Amino acid sequence: MEKVDLLIKNGWIITNTEKGQFVGDIAVKDGKIAQVGENLSSKYEADKVINATGKIVAPAFANMHTHAAMNLFRGIGADLPLMEWLTKVIWPLEGEFVSPEFVRDGVELAVLEMIKSGTTLYLDMYFFEEYTADVVKRAGIRAALGFGILDFPTKVASSPEEYLKRAREFIEHFKGDRDIIPVVAPHAVYTCSPETLTKAMELAEEFDVPYHIHLAESKGELAQVEEKYKTTPVRHMKNLGLLRDRVIAAHMVWLDEEEREFVAESGTKVAHCPESNLKLGSGIAPISDYLRRGIKVCLGTDGAASNDNLNMLEEMATMAKLQKGVNLDPTALSSAQALEIATANGFESVGIKAGRIKEGYDADLIVVDAKKPHLQPLYDPTAQLVYSAQAGDIETVVARGRVIMENYKVLTLNEEEIYRKANRWREKILQKLTQ
Numbered sequence: 001m002e003k004v005d006l007l008i009k010n011g012w013i014i015t016n017t018e019k020g021q022f023v024g025d026i027a028v029k030d031g032k033i034a035q036v037g038e039n040l041s042s043k044y045e046a047d048k049v050i051n052a053t054g055k056i057v058a059p060a061f062a063n064m065h066t067h068a069a070m071n072l073f074r075g076i077g078a079d080l081p082l083m084e085w086l087t088k089v090i091w092p093l094e095g096e097f098v099s100p101e102f103v104r105d106g107v108e109l110a111v112l113e114m115i116k117s118g119t120t121l122y123l124d125m126y127f128f129e130e131y132t133a134d135v136v137k138r139a140g141i142r143a144a145l146g147f148g149i150l151d152f153p154t155k156v157a158s159s160p161e162e163y164l165k166r167a168r169e170f171i172e173h174f175k176g177d178r179d180i181i182p183v184v185a186p187h188a189v190y191t192c193s194p195e196t197l198t199k200a201m202e203l204a205e206e207f208d209v210p211y212h213i214h215l216a217e218s219k220g221e222l223a224q225v226e227e228k229y230k231t232t233p234v235r236h237m238k239n240l241g242l243l244r245d246r247v248i249a250a251h252m253v254w255l256d257e258e259e260r261e262f263v264a265e266s267g268t269k270v271a272h273c274p275e276s277n278l279k280l281g282s283g284i285a286p287i288s289d290y291l292r293r294g295i296k297v298c299l300g301t302d303g304a305a306s307n308d309n310l311n312m313l314e315e316m317a318t319m320a321k322l323q324k325g326v327n328l329d330p331t332a333l334s335s336a337q338a339l340e341i342a343t344a345n346g347f348e349s350v351g352i353k354a355g356r357i358k359e360g361y362d363a364d365l366i367v368v369d370a371k372k373p374h375l376q377p378l379y380d381p382t383a384q385l386v387y388s389a390q391a392g393d394i395e396t397v398v399a400r401g402r403v404i405m406e407n408y409k410v411l412t413l414n415e416e417e418i419y420r421k422a423n424r425w426r427e428k429i430l431q432k433l434t435q
């Protein structure tokens with residue numbers, strides 16, 4: 001018998017590969033999937049065995065656009081358009097409250113929510129990301145973290161140079177880290193000058209890291225960019241030479257035909273955030289068309305203040321249904337495509353080999369209890385995971401071979417303590433809001 005660390009037995013395995021889905025076993029060793037197949041318990045002996053009979057085993061999710069600390073603002077400023085929401089609600093609150101402690105406590109709540117809904121990688125743009133990194137490491141997941149860069153002064157920095165300096169220090173510290181992928185994250189083309197955007201790209205090139213930006217999110221953004229630069233957000237980026245394959249552009253709702261070609265040719269990736277775009281009334285990104293053009297699309301929730309949750313299962317179902325509805329075509333985005341976008345495409349966009357249940361891939365997995373009224377009877381695990389499952393059905397989460405949630409309990413974080421801290425922030429924030 002060969003020794004492995006973890007054996008998951010007799011589950012409905014959704015491989016996210018050409019093998020499709022079948023009932024079988026997964027052997028995990030040193031954080032990676034050693035073998036996928038049938039009857040592996042006759043070959044392997046494991047320290048830990050999970051019996052997945054009647055359960056679905058799928059790749060874990062990669063949430064490719066978030067502002068995790070904003071979980072502490074969840075529920076505030078609902079029903080406003082993007083620019084008003086930012087300038088009248090979010091930016092003033094951030095000006096008052098954002099601090100290392102705020103970031104640490106907000107991120108703990110966000111990471112707890114993400115693990116409970118099956119996410120083991122996320123891409124974040126915020127401030128004080130070194131405190132975020134600490135939480136991510138404790139929780140046992142991975143994150144691609146971008147220290148936000150802006151032109152206007154905040155509590156974090158007083159000039160673009162200072163933001164860039166903070167971003168550089170963050171990258172220098174975390175480059176090559178086991179859990180953290182440092183990212184350069186200029187906020188948007190309407191909050192960063194061409195010079196800041198370009199300097200941010202020079203930094204990304206110097207350290208060979210991803211470049212994450214909000215782009216072509218709303219009609220309001222289009223109007224601002226038209227007024228200031230007499231062009232569109234995507235053309236503005238192209239004119240500056242900043243459409244490249246290291247770019248992961250969040251939203252990308254408003255692109256004309258020619259701009260879509262620029263994006264496809266340059267290898268620029270899209271982080272699609274359908275629920276945030278719906279809630280802020282920004283629009284619906286034409287991602288079935290992007291996929292047809294060969295554009296790499298991954299999926300994100302955006303911050304909890306504009307979604308209002310970090311639930312990738314729900315995001316995935318919304319994405320698929322929107323494309324069917326908008327295109328008047330139920331084949332516009334299949335459940336298998338939706339799952340791939342929500343898992344493998346996200347991991348791969350930052351160079352991680354995960355999101356598929358295949359030998360040699362990182363063992364980032366979820367086990368879903370299918371013995372739930374809304375999942376019975378189980379005919380097609382992929383379709384039913386996408387269209388029927390709920391976050392609360394996820395009972396076990398494995399991140400690089402380590403079980404970080406078992407039997408619905410997150411093993412790496414103190415759930416009660418996180419709620420206590422979140423409510424202490426609620427008191428402070430409410431006081432400010434009612435002043």
Ligand SMILES: [Zn+2]
Binds near residue numbers: 065066067302
């Ligand atoms: Zn965002």
